Amino acid sequence: MTTPSSDIRVLNDATCSACGLLCDDIVLSISGHRILKADRACELGRSWFLGNHRVETLPPASVDGITVPVAEAIGRAASILVNARAPVIAGLTSATLESQSLAARLADRLGATIGPDHSEEATPRLLAIQRSGAVLASFGEVIHRAKLILCWGIDPARTHPRLRERLIDRPGRFVPEGRAGRTVLVVDQSVSECRSWADGAIAVSSGRHTEAIQALRGAVRGVAADPIRVERHSGSPVDLWQSWADLLKRAPYSAIIFGAELAREGASAIEALMRLLDDLNTTTRCVAVPLAGPGNPAGAEAILTGRLGAPVSVDLADGIARYRPVDADPWLRLQSGEADALLLVGEDLDERTTTRPKGVPVILLGPNATARSAPGVVAIATGMPGIDDGGTFYRSDEVSLPLRPAMTPVHPSMHEVLATLLSYCATLQSH
Ligand code: SF4
Secondary structure (H helix, E strand, O other): OEEEEOOEEEEEEEOOOOOOOOOOOEEEEEEOOEEEEEEOOOHHHHHHHHOOOOOOOOOOEEEOOEEOOHHHHHHHHHHHHHHOOOEEEEEOOOOOHHHHHHHHHHHHHHOOEEOOOOHHHHHHHHHHHHHHOOOEOOHHHHHHHOOEEEEEOOOHHHHOOOHHHHHHOOOOOOOOOHHHHOEEEEEEOOOOHHHHHOOEEEEOOOOOHHHHHHHHHHHHHOOOOOHHHHHHHHOOOHHHHHHHHHHHHHOOOEEEEEOHHHHOOOHHHHHHHHHHHHHHOOOOOEEEEEOOOOOOHHHHHHHHHHHHOOOOOEEOOOOOOEEOOOOOOHHHHHHOOOOOEEEEEOOOOOHHHHOOOOOOOEEEEEOOOOOOOOOOEEEEEOOOEOOOEOEEEEOOOOOEEEEOOOOOOOOOOHHHHHHHHHHHHHHHHHO
16 A cells, blocks of 8 residues: 655555565565665665665666667567577566466477576475475464474575564464474584574585584484594584484474575485484374565566476477476576577676677666677566566465555566567468
């Protein structure tokens, strides 16, 4: 709801997308085209809302660095994509579900390779879950039921600052005392801020998470282990793992929250975690809660899965969708010279685009797309989701939340541009 007051407007329940918690209780104070305050947002969210997302002075579109009307730029983009032999579509993680869906349709029409930009972090998790399955839960279920929360390899103060307030301290239906009714355990590298509010912590070095989870799993299963070997491999004594295993087995409902740190060890650590959940779920209830990064990466995975059958790295060159997690990452295809056109949805020119193989045209769609134009680049400025563009994002737990744009847009929405691009491509292909 927007409440007018002199020249300052107040927008309640705005959604912050600076991290995967997607807090949707932010109160924005807006004057003209500036957000002055973002109450309830953490520091990370506040700097995102107050950042300069809307540059009215930017040209609406450019081709080879020359300002052109938006329709002309979309026409040029359509011509490049339709005539490309092996186009790739990348970006996507800062786009709305609606835009991601159109990008998937465009990939299907063009026979392109498509994948979101967070695939390096996502692929190990997805491969692990495809092998072992996963027991997941919504934030709401964790708040209402979890008597024990284990934060594994995350540093919420840096990446998800309101995690404690949102999931740890909050009272739930079966945990009315909130934090006082929960046991909180932390696995970190010995320096995370969440140690200060945890009931127990174990330091695990980077690269040792798989062994550490196996040590905990062995304790849960009651497997006799060599104490010296367990401590050497996991970094902590077997007795400590046994005490955590007992706490997890005694808890009627526990949740293990994890993030990108585990994925950095490849699929093995996350697969071990999912097997640990299987072991615990033979006698009690335990769920996993993966934390997504900023923007809408969870939405990109869900849309690509729903529309094309796989969450990342989908190759449509043969007219059918093929899931190729190892070799069909769009950036890999681009850098290896296998792609001859790049559509980048929601990102700006960066090193990956400026160092692309010579002669490969780039189409940029995004709020700052026209800020740095260059030869071989078609750039179209769009609204910023959550600032002056609406739509829907997925939270880390795949609950969809509407964005409430704070301002009227100066540029067309990404959704509008993609819809027009799709229709131009269809027209060109029909000739
Ligand atoms: S915790 Fe995340 S989503 Fe919530 S306000 Fe902070 S940055 Fe935004």
